[in-house]
Amino acid sequence: MDTTLTLELKFRAADGKNKNLIIRNPTEGLTSAEIKPVMQKIIGLDAFAVKGTNPYSLIDSARYVKRTTTDLFNSEI
Template identity: 60%
Template sequence: MNTNVTLELKFKTAEGKTRNLSLKNPVTDLTSEQVQPAMEAIIELDAFEVKGVNPYAGLDSARYVERVVTDIFNTEE
């Protein structure tokens, strides 16, 4: 059994839709006081564009997502 943790940063696009940025293997004790300014820095860069739309135009939320994978069998072992 493997447990994977991802830090999911959720932004609002310039069109008001939600866009996720997922980071694998994050530090798992980050606070909102640490994460929010980092997200604001990404927004301030204004360095991304997808089909003419800024995907990281505003803050939405941040969360940890934990995924548990249990192999039934694996022929590569």
């Protein structure tokens, strides 16, 4: 069994579409007070603009996602 943890930062693009920025193996236990300023900084960088549209324009939400994978069998070829 393998468990992985990601942090999903959810934004809204200038065109109204939802965009996610996923961080693998994040520090656990971060609070909204710690995450929101970082998300605001990402918006301010405007480093991900595509055709003049920033896909990370507004903060929507953030969440941890824990995923457990259980192998049923492995081929021994």
